[in-house]
Amino acid sequence: MRSPKTWVCGLLPLLVLYIPSINAMNDSNDVRDVAEFSRRLAIFSINVYGKLSLLKSNENVVFSPFSIQTCAAMARIGAEGQTAEELDRGLGLVSSNVTEIAESYNRVLSIYEKSNILRIANKIYVMQDYALNDEYNALLAQKFLSSAENIDFGQSEKAANAINGWVEERTNNLIKNLIPPSALNGLTRLVLVNAIHFKGTWVHKFPKHATHSELFYLNDDESVNVPMMNLKDRFRYADLPDLDATALEMPYADSDLSMLVILPKSKTGLQQLEKKLQSVPLSQVTDKLYSTQVIVKFPKFKAEFQVELTNVFKELGMSRMFSSKAEFGKMLQSPESLQVSAVIHKAFIDVNEEGTEAAAATGVVVRKKRSAPMPPVDFYANRPFIYAITHREAQQGLPIFLGSVSRLSEVTLQTPSSSEHDEL
Template sequence: MNLLYPTTYAFCITFFLIFSRGTMSSSFGSEITNPSSGFAFDLYQHVIKGKEQQNVVLSPLSIYTALGLAYMGAGGRTKEEMASVLRISTNATESKESFRRLLCKYKASSMLSIANKVYVQSGKNLQPSFVEASEKVFSSEADVINFSQSDVAAKTINSWVESKTNNKIQNLIDPSNLDSNTMMVLVNAIYFKGFWKNQFRKELTKKADFWTSETESVKVDMMSNNKAHYPYGVFEDLDAAAVELPFRDEDLAMLIILPNSKTGLPSLEAKLRSMDLFKLRQRMHSEEVIVSMPKFKIEFSIELNDVLSEMGMSSMFSDNADFSGLLNSAEPLKVSKVIHKAFIDVNEEGAEAAAATGIGIMAVSAVFPPPRTNIFKVDRPCIYAVKSQSEIHFIGRVTYF
């Protein structure tokens, strides 16, 4: 993990490849505060399976939005499955309004930008109902492209992605993933850059131990700040503590959940499966805290076909998929690949993050303790999330350097 980057940021890309039904390229619990947040932690739990020692960053908001765009053209069982996993209504008016409200929150944001794009095969026409939803709800333009000219098509899509992620995500799509069977590519890009409300003082950053096991540690650049008031909580039921570090100017913040044990992250993640992070946040209260945490940079990419199938959206990848609401033509369509790439860089000044998602379709009341100064030192694997009061934009874990 490179610790030398001078700024902090995050970004992501999610894309879908949509093909006609032919031979695919092989290269590629509890009550929740709102639908996208319920989806977010469910997604996280599925992504981390089998990745016990791996650093992770992903943007549930990017993936949720890209899936929502594809949902606007779904029908039958495919629509029902997607609605269930996304926790939205199958009623077209209600689902459109749900996504419209979600995306409208960030149109004027100075920290977080969200962009969507539809690429459609030359000679094919989109269904008018899908065009209306993509434009009015997702603010997405549609461009005609010849996927048979795979080099040119990939360059066009990748250039758009780079322009929306401050050049943090490059060469998202390889030309080999595009051919004459490709009917559409749906892309979502998110870019975030925020400065801490209470910045870490660079002169306080020192080498310190980060424990990767009970007996092994590595030296990291550990940031520290002067004591300040932060939302803070100690949770006996989780055997963990949490602090929330706000960003300047908007209601966005980074929530960090730290197990008490050096090797307690797997147990913590298991306990969080049935817990809403926003209800956990309600159990936190303002206390004086001195925070120490490492600078970190994480890049992560994943093909989401298996994850989304496990979550309950298997039919959209099958020959029984129903995306009859996408194209104004008779050929049946299915999703071939869902790819997600994300990046986050955290340092003394703040956090910068970006992500992109692409879809290809082939055929409690707080109890306030007496005043005290708490020490919150992130010197072992933990979970983090960049969030607002109602959405999780980025979520991940730091396990090693």
């Protein structure tokens, strides 16, 4: 009996994406298809967020559902039988046909392909002396726009350095050490990697001199001083009584992407909001947004997040891929018994007066077996909140990143002289 074989799948999307207008598409069928893709990705996003918020209850969560789903979809192309069926359901894919699955991702990836702001790259590392199945290789190369490269996973440190170097280069050095050398060995057969990087500036920039140390309430009893950005301008805003929250959309320049922030009205309302969002699509939030003058207070923050997603996948009904019964017989020319042994995800976000820069990464290790009222409304994000980076013109809101801010570190800024202040 041959020894178990291993493959690794790593994916790296950036937190903010430039997406040209879907309305620019010529084919109305493409519009409908991307809208359906967005709807399904939004559901997957909330499902994963629900699991992560429980798993990492004391951390600021930030992840890219697009990254995770894309990476797993690349693996799905090579799956068969019950493994494929579980991935179709758990990921919320548009079809059970591999060609249609690949085409759905190609429609989205093609939107970004010529962007100067957003960079997306896919790559497949294959064990030396092994070759990809022709159909599998063609679908990933033509539809996921990936390239393949042979590498000796037996030299685990050298192989990890090569993979991680590729990831770092394509994420502006924001994601480092995605794949640990210990995840690779002589039994590793494949590593699938997707990398995304974006750096977006706000349409309405926050003036730096208006950033002050203000309180951020962790709960009813605890608070910390944080750098709080301040601005008054016209934004899309909504009061959401059913969620006991308000929402604000902050658009990025030269793109159809925005940050959607959902703010509980209570200092301790984040957990209840998270539960309600399990059954409320983000599209129901964005449908209620209207343009109005808003006084915004929003914290500057950076967040890093790392998680192993095996248990999350299992809880979402995708467990067979991790067992000796996994069916990934369509990946290699000489089929071997492969199974997933780990799913690694890393993400980073930096939000400041100018805009947002972010990146994320996912790794899957497999072995052989989402008219203005007056006066201005207040939107003070001085307590835990949820945010999403979404495509504004997608009917369901294409969620690229999703996260929450529940804890911030104490930071005190020097207060500028009064002559430097501009009235909000």
